[in-house]
Amino acid sequence: MTANDIVLVRYGEIALKSTTVRNRYEKTLMSNIRAMLDAGGIEYRDISREWGRIYIHTTDPAAAETASKVFGVVSVSPAITCEPTLESAAFTAADVGEAIINEGDSFGVRPRRSGRHSFSSRDIGLACGDAVWERIEARNPKVDLTSPDKEIFVEIRQDHGFVFTEVVQGVGGLPLGTQGRMVALVSGGIDSPVAAWLMMKRGCQIIPVYVNNDPFSDETTRQRALECIRVLQSWAPSHPLTVYEVPNGDSQVSFLSDCNPRYTCVLCRRMMYRIASCIMEKEHALGIITGASLGQVASQTAENMLAETCGIHVPIYHPVIGLDKTEIVDIARKIGTFDASTRPATCCTAVPEKPVTAAKCKNVCNEEAEIDVQALLQTAISGAIIVPQSEYI
DSSP states (O other), X not given: OOOOOEEEEEESGGGGSOHHHHHHHHHHHHHHHHHHHHHTTOOOSEEEEETTEEEEEOOOTTHHHHHTTSTXXXXXXXXXXXXXXXXXXXXXXXXXXXXXXXXXXXXXXXXXXXXXXXXXXXXXXXXXXXXXXXXXXXXOOEXXXXXXXXXXXXXXXXXXXXXXXXXXXXXXXXXXXXXXXXXXXXXXXXXXHHHHHHHHHTTOEEEEEEEEOTTSSXXXXXXXXXXXXXXXXXTOTTSOOOOEEEEXXXXXXXXXHHSOGGGHHHHHHHHHHHHHHHHHHHTTOOOEEOOXXXXXXXXXXXXXXXXXXXXXXXXXXXXXXXXXXXHHHHHHHHHTOHHHHTSOOOOXXXXXXXXXXXXXXXXXXXXXXXXXXXXXXXXXXXXXXXXXGGGTX
């Protein structure tokens, strides 16, 4: 059988855009595919496109799986190219059938046609099905179009035909880099890397920010966060991340010594938002991403989340807000951050035994009146560093 010589790349939402936007998104998607293939050491001759498809010209068997991890890709199929005729498609389908259909197997041909042709999709199915049958008749095959043992897909477009047996599901979403840049608060827990990844899937470039609560956390917590960021970077080889680390220990000391300890988590979250807002302004970003999940822990209540944002006038996105822990864990496993997020590490020791669960804006503001918020913020921002890429790549 002739070896696969191309990978068909399918996209979804991009096809709904206007011609101008679609053209721009397709070009971005192609650039991202190229970067992912290069990062994976995949050999390919070229990447091209036509209406509704992107093509990777390669014989590398790992190309399809690698391309399926690019945001915006709905599915991919390693395929054999043939001429856009019934005769060529039938001959190639018979070759494929001979290679994959065993004694007594059932098979089905899945035809598809686009462009202008003198034949229909049904004609493709009949011609290819007959050719396969004739080639392997001695193996006593069965035709089953409902649930066959083996499927042969035949797609004839205007200028090319393709025969393939596999459809690899992609991650979907929109091409990374089409929806602007956002600051992502990444703590190293399970939720925040998943939240960042979900916004990457929607086309957002992220600027990870790790807020370091030392001395109430230690290097194990930091390393866990950086390992999660390393995994996120692997999903975005064409967009090198700029990672910030910001000290927040002085703020925690002030909260614990000068404010009601029950408000520590709410006050800390507000300081994190202020820190993220400063970095957002510096980086010309468009919002802040958090891993908050409603009701998951005592401090993540609707009342607290409202109080946390009083007077903070920037968009804050919570992609996992409506997911339960099992759903978040499933995503973390799928994207590769779960192992990093569950490595042994010191939890924040500033968390109170009984945190407030129904904070009010007025009360939070009263607590903040007891401390110099702007001075603490300035201390944090002045101590911010950009983490060397060697620590997470």
